[in-house]
Amino acid sequence: MIPASIKSLLREPLLNFIVLGAALFIGYTYLKPDVGLDSPHQIALTLDELAQLEMLFESQWHRPPTPEEFTAMIESKVRQKVLYREALVMGLDKNDEIVERAHGAEDAVPCRGHRCCP
Secondary structure, X not given: OOOHHHHHHHOOHHHHHHXXXXXXXXXXXXXXXXXXXXXXXXXXXXXXXXXXXXXHHHHHHOOOOOHHHHHHHHHHHHHHHHHHHHHHHOOOOOOOHHHHHHOOHHHHOOOOOOOOOO
């Protein structure tokens, strides 16, 4: 038989909440797929990005790239992503008109009454 003090402890809502929360946290940590991890030290190109590189080469040179050319394109794309991340860390994206245009800042805020707007 279970002692009365343990029975009353098991009925405590806070304890039940903590135990259930811990079980969910542990279960999620061990069972979740590790897809989409954005490690600052890992660069991953998707299949779509690789296909885009190949299509770009074929549209420019009218032939598929050789394995050496394709490897060089991949290395260039990875280098570009590394430089982009370093620029973000250095804060070079702040107050940059080109970056703001690329992220659609002009479209996000409607122009009101300014002489540049038709």
